[in-house]
Amino acid sequence: MTSSFYNGISGIKSQQFAMDVQANNIANINTSAYKGSSAEISTLFSTVLTGTYASYSNDKGLGAQSQTTALNLAQGVLENTDSPFDLAIQGDGWFGVKGQEVTKTYYTRAGSFSLDAQGSLVNADGYYLMATPGNNIAPTSLDAATLAKFGTYYNAATTTAVTPYAITPMSDVPLESVGSQTKVTLPDILYYPPVATTKVSYGANLDPTIKTDKVTVPLSAADYTATVTPSAVGQVSLSGSVSNTTALQSPQKGDTVTITLTDVNGNTKKISTELDASLNWSISNSDVSGLNTTSALTANVSVTSNQETANTAHYTTGIIAPDGSKGIIDMTFTKQVPQAASGSTWDANIKVLSYFEDYTVENYDSTKTYDTSVYNVDTVKGTVTKIYDPTKYYVDTSTNKVYNIVDTQTGTLTFGGAGQLLSNSVPALSNGGTPLELNLGTVGNFDGLISSTTIKKANVSTSNGSAEGFLKDYAMDTNGNVIAEFSNGKSSAVAKVAIYHFQNDQGLTQDSSTLFEASNNSGKPIFYTDKNGESFLGSTIFSNKLEGSNVSMATALTELLITQKAFDASSKSITTSDDLIKNAINMKS
Incomplete structure (x- = not known):
């Protein structure tokens, strides 16, 4: 009968152990990343070992003992914080x-x-x-x-x-x-x-629409008599003809012909006439009494006609120089005229520019002496501007900035009738000693520059390189x-x-x-x-988050109630055993 006392005592001890574990869980319910524990209790060894083939057992146990605590590794709730180095693991790991x-x-x-x-x-x-x-x-x-x-x-x-x-x-x-x-x-x-720019891609639409304007075209000396000898005192006669050439496109009846006569003294006189239906022109006995006619006069002839003008397109995009400064690629495209029946051809002039200084216009000061090899002085406008060598510097008066010309390259681009790029002869550029590839599109495609009257394309520029950070x-x-x-x-x-x-x-x-x-x-x-033997995390790390405790208050309180009842029951077994012993002792008397 005394064993029941010890069974009750072991029950009290083991339930106290379980209560301590649950109380500790509750105490750490707000501890960051706390992992709750479960109390594990085992029975004590039996007093009798029953044989393997026995069909009955008269064994009795010797109570319980606290065995271990099992860690609850369930994921805790991730809570937001304001620190980037508050880290939380989602998944397993430490x-x-x-x-x-x-x-x-x-x-x-x-x-x-x-x-x-x-x-x-x-x-x-x-x-x-x-x-x-x-x-x-x-x-x-x-x-x-x-x-x-x-x-x-x-x-x-x-x-x-x-x-x-x-x-x-x-x-x-x-x-x-x-x-x-x-x-x-x-x-x-x-x-x-800084990382210097080595690649730039640019896309845009070079508008090939034919545009015309009144243009004055000088004629070749082969089209008229170069030396004019007066036919009479103070009069001259001169004639010639024109034809459709690259320089003079589709001349028409009524186009103005201007003859500029110059004498040995440099004096000039202009005489105008018009082309006839056969594209011929002439002047007869025109008065030149104001010129020195003792010697032959020199004539220069030009025709003012409605001509196709060369379309131009100007684009810029930023780059990073090797020293980290910001540079510019300046691109000017000029359409060749006359335009072919299908497609178009454009001349490209590409410059790599780096900022040199601001362009300033000073007020003229009459008390100062200006070096005319360094400054342009306009006393009428009252301005003084610095002279820049155009082979070394590019002056952008729209932004009032002066740039060093780092590199200049020219080439030709041709486009098909649908606007696709057919060829590009622009060579590689130099970005301050760093090779710079300018990608204006893939031949046969529409991914870069195009030349179309029907396709709409926004200007798009991409480049690598980065400024200092x-x-x-x-x-x-x-x-x-x-x-x-x-x-x-x-x-x-x-x-x-x-x-x-x-x-x-x-x-x-x-x-x-x-x-x-x-x-x-x-x-x-x-x-x-x-499979390649390379290590990886296996779980996700979140920033600005902390993992909370995985202890459930509801579960912990329920476990406390169960433990309390088990504790009470174990203590009851002690008092009941005590009563039994008292009854046994009283039976003797």
């Missing part, structure tokens, strides 16, 4: 953290990290977050003007300049082996070097990469946060409410690998 002077790695789901004074990612206990470094950040040298763009670039209370770092851009950091993980240090003076902030992506974001709109991965996995997560040894360490039961930490 963050790795390590103390400053401890080689042991701890594992946690609590992802509240921040930057310490050295720029390392640490948790609230000062443990470093383990990750694979991108090894794409290195010390660099920057001039004072560039450093000043970062703002304050001296340490507090000292005049020692801090060390700037430059980044080599990369989109993703490959996850290295478990043993290669280390702490992440993020510098606050991080520079994105200055660190704005750090962030995270869902692939676990720590991302550096820069003022030029670019970003780059700098490290990848590791997610550790175990063969048996239940076998981890718990060191605190959220810190665990590996054991023989859990096995060594591993990374998932693909």
Whole structure:
């Protein structure tokens, strides 16, 4: 009968153990990434071992004992935060953290990290977050003007300049082996070097619509008598004819012919006439008494006719020079005339420009002496402007800027009747020593420049290269990469946060409410690998989120009630056994 006392006592002890576990769960219901536990209770060994072939049993147990606590690894709710280094794992796995002077790695789901004074990612206990470094950040040298763009670039209370770092851009950091993980240090003076433009694509529609205008075309001397000898004192006669040529297209009756006569003294006189129906013209005994007719007169003849004019198109697009400054590709396309019956041909003049200085117009100051080899002085308008060598500089008066001409190339583009590009002879350009490929379209297609009166196409420009950038902030992506974001709109991965996995997560040894360490039961930490043997996270890391506790208040309170009733029942078995013993003793008396 005394065994029932011990059974009751073991029940009280085991239920107290279960109550302690549930109370601890409830106490940590707001602990970030806390994993609840379940108390596991087992029976004590029996007093009698029944034979294998026995058809009956008269065994009785010796009560219960607390055996272990089972970890509940269910996903906790992800809660939003305002810190980019509040991290939450969705799925299985653990963050790795390590103390400053401890080689042991701890594992946690609590992802509240921040930057310490050295720029390392640490948790609230000062443990470093383990990750694979991108090894794409290195010390660099920057001039004072560039450093000043970062703002304050001296340490507090000292005049020692801090060390700037430059980044080599990369989109993703490959996850290295478990043993290669280390702490992440993020510098606050991080520079994105400029990348020179090497490729530019441009698309637009070169309008081939035939346009006409009154144009004065000088005639070839073969079309008339070059030297004019007066037929009488103070009079001259001259005649000629014209035909349809490349220079003079489709002349017509009534077009104006202008004859400019020049004497030996340089004096001139203009005489006008018209083409007849046969495209002939003539002047007879025209008065030139104002000229010196003692010597032969020189005649220059031109025809003013309604002619097709050359269409022009001018486009510009920005590029990045090797030194990081912003440059321009200046493109001028001029249609050849006359236009063919089908399609069109355009002459291209392409310039690579870099900003030199602002173009200024000064007021003329009569008290100053101006070097006329350097300045254009217009005393009538009262202005003074600087003279620029047109072979070296391009002056854009619309924007009042002066550019260095870095490179100039010319070529010809031909287009088919449907507007497609048929040929392009524009050679490669030089962007300050860096080869620059200008893609104006694929031959036979409509993906770049076209020349059509029916197809509408917006001007589209794409290019690579980037201006210099200055660190704005750090962030995270869902692939676990720590991302550096820069003022030029670019970003780059700098490290990848590791997610550790175990063969048996239940076998981890718990060191605190959220810190665990590996054991023989859990096995060594591993990374998932693909068929090529390359490691990957296996779960998703969310930024600006923390995983909450996975303890359910409703479940925990229900378990408490069950444990309480079991505790009461165990205590009742003790008092009942006591009553039985008392009755047995009283029977003797």
